[in-house]
Amino acid sequence: MIGAAITGHGGIDQIHVVSLPEPEPGPADVVVQIAYAAVNRADLLIRQGLTGPGVRRPKQLPHVLGVDGAGTVVATGAQVGDTVRVGDRVAVFPAMSCEVCSYCRRGLTSRCAEYTLIGEEEPGLQQELFAVPARSVVRLPDSLELLDAAAVPAAYTTAWTVVVTTAAVRPGERVLVVGGGGGVAAAAMQLAAHSGAQVWTTTRSESKAARLRELPYVDRVFCTAGPGWSAEVLDAADGQGVDVVVDSVGAPSWRDSIRVLAPGGRMVVCGATGGDTPDISIRELYQGNRSILGAPFGGWNDFRDVVALLGRSGIRPVIDRVLPLADVREAHRALEAQEQIGKIVLDLGTGAGRTAA
Ligand SMILES: [Zn+2]
Incomplete structure (x- = not known):
């Protein structure tokens, strides 16, 4: 399978579409076939190698980019119950945290001392298959297309x-x-x-x-x-x-x-x-x-609530353009030039497109 990764820190020439090993899910994980992955300003900062408060550098290079992604569950670990099943359409909640502190227990994820985003220190979502804890995905309302859902997690949370x-x-x-x-x-x-x-x-x-x-x-x-x-x-x-x-x-x-x-x-x-x-x-x-x-990012509660709102309200993310994964450099260039209104989304070429207007 393939994904978009940086091989070093710097300009867009550091981004490459690379071959990657397929993920090995843990017992509490699901494997999501990513259909669409939005590009965020965080991707630019990570690529540039910025450091400072709230900015975390990848633990190793090459590093797969991507904070946002939505797709279909294709495998589940042995300990994953009925809450998520193969075939479910999901969006991935990109914040990782300790899960046990008082903030995490209340769904206030971004207040946790161990809070980090998928795609910062650890590999991100701009790859065809992604293993993630089952607790980190939300099933999508039927009315929310995968393309729209991919634009939701970072921006709408x-x-x-x-x-x-x-x-x-x-x-x-x-x-x-x-x-x-x-x-x-x-x-x-x-x-x-x-x-x-x-x-x-x-x-x-x-x-x-x-x-x-x-x-x-x-x-x-x-x-x-x-x-x-x-x-x-x-x-x-x-x-x-x-x-x-x-x-x-x-x-x-x-x-x-x-x-x-x-x-x-x-x-x-x-x-x-x-x-x-x-x-x-x-x-x-x-x-x-x-x-x-x-208000840095937000918590699981915010993510869950905004996905539910989009499901029932008809509000749809503002998507400026959809580009194939091969054009990930162009996505960075456009975002860096601030040409867009709303989100720029990468099509991983694995899923169905938007079927509703
Ligand atoms: Zn915590």
Whole structure:
């Protein structure tokens, strides 16, 4: 079988489609034939060999990439009961943790001291067959296609953690998502709208702004040239500000993100793609009764709940493009250039495509 692996750290020339041995499942494992695997920003950081808080390097090279994947169970270990069967369509929950601490017992996986993502230190999901503990897969609702499901685990679990678990967005609130093109951003906008919020977003690209304006759940798009965009947002809000800001951009946007918050507003942080050390006014923050809340990924509960929501609501992930596994370098290039709106998904060539519109 084949998969997408890096042979070293650096540019996209480090990525290769390689031959891999078939997995040997343990007694509590299932083997999933991966149909689709989404590409995430985490893949880029792992490829580049970034180190720092929350970034883990592969234990060995070559390293198979991939945090997201969905497919069909083709084998189960001896100790796997009836909860997962051969033939089940599943998505893989990418967080691994100790399973016994107080956080894990409550489904708060990303708070566990041993929390790590599949595809970071250990091999990832961009391979045809993947062995994973049965407890780490969720059976998909019939209405959710494998292609859509592959875009869910990282982006939608994070977005659910941001919008529902952490910000607790309420109907009628105004939510501003900074940088609306990203996978988590697109998901957060959908979930905020589903919660009854008014959804605003920013982008630096005119062409992306035009595409974002076409999304039915986006109420207003601000095309921002650089720092200082908060003035335009505050104008549009009659000086009142917004209740919630979702920021995964980091240092370049924090000053504006804090400034647009209404008194008592909350900023939820789920990334720092543009930089890790912001220059902000602490007085602007606390004098406005504003809060900053961190939301790295999420827990099993969040994953389970967002999959269930997608199953019953008809909300479908925003998928920018689907590429064959052989084009994994192109997927990295496009994601790095921030060309996309929503997710870029790799087709492993093993499963059925999307059958519903
Ligand atoms: Zn734990």
